Amino acid sequence: MAVVESKAITTCKLLIDGKWTEVKTNEFTKVTNPSTGEIIAQTPMCGAKEVDLAVQSAERAFPAWAETPIVERTRVMFKFKALLEKNYDDIAKLVSREHGKTIAEAKASVFRGMEVVEFALGIPSLIMGECMENIATNVDCETMRHPLGVCVGITPFNFPAMVPLWMYPIALTCGNTFVLKPSEKVPLTAMFIAELLLEAGLPAGVFNIVHGGKESVDALLTHPKVKAISFVGSTPIAKYIYEVGTAHGKRVQSAGGAKNHIIIMPDADMDQTVQALQASAFGCAGERCMAGSLAVPVGSAADEVMERLVESSKKMKVGPTHEGGSYDMGPLVTKDHLTKVKSIIEKGAAEGADLVLDGRKIEVKEAPNGFYLGPTIFDKVKPGTTLVKEEIFGPVLSVVRVNSVDEAIELGNACPFGNGAVIFTNSGHAAREFKHRFNAGMIGINVGVPAPMAWFPFTGWNNSFYGDLHIQGRESIQFYTQQKMTMTRWFGASKGSTFKDPIWKGKNQ
Secondary structure (H helix, E strand, C coil), X not given: CCXXXXXXXXXXXXXXXXXEECCCCCCEEEEEECCCCEEEEEEECCCHHHHHHHHHHHHHHHHHHHHCCHHHHHHHHHHHHHXXXXXXXXXXXXXXXXXXXXXXXXXXXXXXXXXXXXXXXXHHHHCCCCEEEXXXXXXXXXXXXXXXXXXXXXXXXXCCCHHHHHHHHHHHHCCCEEEEECCCCCCHHHHHHHHHHHHCCCCCCCEEECCCCHHHHHHHHHCCCEEEEEEECCHHHHHHHHHHHHHCCCXXXXXXXXXXXEEECCXXXXXXXHHHHHHHHHHHHHCCCCCEEEEEEECCHHHHHHHHHHHHHHCCCECCCCCCCCCCECCCCCHHHHHHHHHHHHHHHHCCCEEEECHHHCCCCCCCCCCCCCXXXXXXXXXXXXXHHCCCCCCEEEECCECCHHHHHHHHHCCCCCCEEEEECCCHHHHHHHHHHCCCCEXXXXXXXXXXXXXXXXXXXXXXXXXXXXXXXXXXXXXXXXXXXXXXXXXXXXXXXXXXXXXXXXXXX
């Protein structure tokens, strides 16, 4: 079992060599149900010793797994996909319980993770190499892709199922072994899904789980047997992961934070725009790197957008999500994170922005100990202030009014992040200018959250990504494999050949 029961709460275990293993430590992080504030588990803070056990397990398993025919590796993923579908509702409920997403949001996130598994099922055709005859006289050339070895995933709290599934299905199908360090705040979903991997027939040691904080992360970044590291989290940590990992010879893809701009032109369909803006800003309680946290209405669009948006957002129902219900938004993940977001709201108001909807006033009587914050909207925010510069990671929308699309693009291009950006318009010219000139990796045109499907890469730019090959899509296959090129030349029949000379003798013999 993934957790060990105690009188008070459950203690998470490590997965090493296909077995759940207890950790001897006195240092733990509490796992809470954010809807109620109740402690539901504790995560052991592992160190270099436990990390080494997991990595050594993965290294021992690598040779046999890499030599396993790719069709057999893919069959394991087919069984895994079927088990994910069978346990779909239970996984979503667990996501909601330990993170706070609504059931609808949790299901959507699990489904997006399952799409990556579906993409991995096509790897036998996507991983094939290339060949060409006679690149020179009697010389043939071919390329093949080989797995790297032990790969690592370090994942955030905001998508306990989806983000890990961005990584290891592709890495494993390509022939690598894997060590996952899920967020210590939300370890339960990742552990439950790991049990499904084992049930699907994945050999012992091919997939491992280790827990912890900075000490375990540093041990993974510097371990000599680790070949590649995938990370999703905040920008300061993403930069740190990239710098330390690459300094120790690892391949690194490190996705960071964001400040995604949503430009609204006067000719936009306002019904669709307000609906999409509200979902983008307040979906998943704003705890996602693709949240639309900065609205930029142009000219006359501002007053209409603000009037409709504030009125609509006031009607959003916020409440406990762990038992379902028809709520539009759940709690933030921890009490500490709630306190942090509230402090940024206070700072934004102190810097002169108009707080037109204050989510701090919300009361959830049915769950008074949960970590709740209602939709919060600032209007007439000034460029250069905290609300414009910092990623808040909560249900807080800042509105900066501008006079032209050029001014909106200039505002966005001054942002140090570069994950996503969106424009709402019926003007092909404005959309083309935006698409061509905006300095971000994922662009939406009349799309509130331009997060790509599994077969396209998650292409953050600037301080939103560190590395060369992005997560998801064909780039992920390139990241988890290395190419070998072979040039071949033969000089005729070998000695002792039974073939008759007139057939095989040539000018080069």
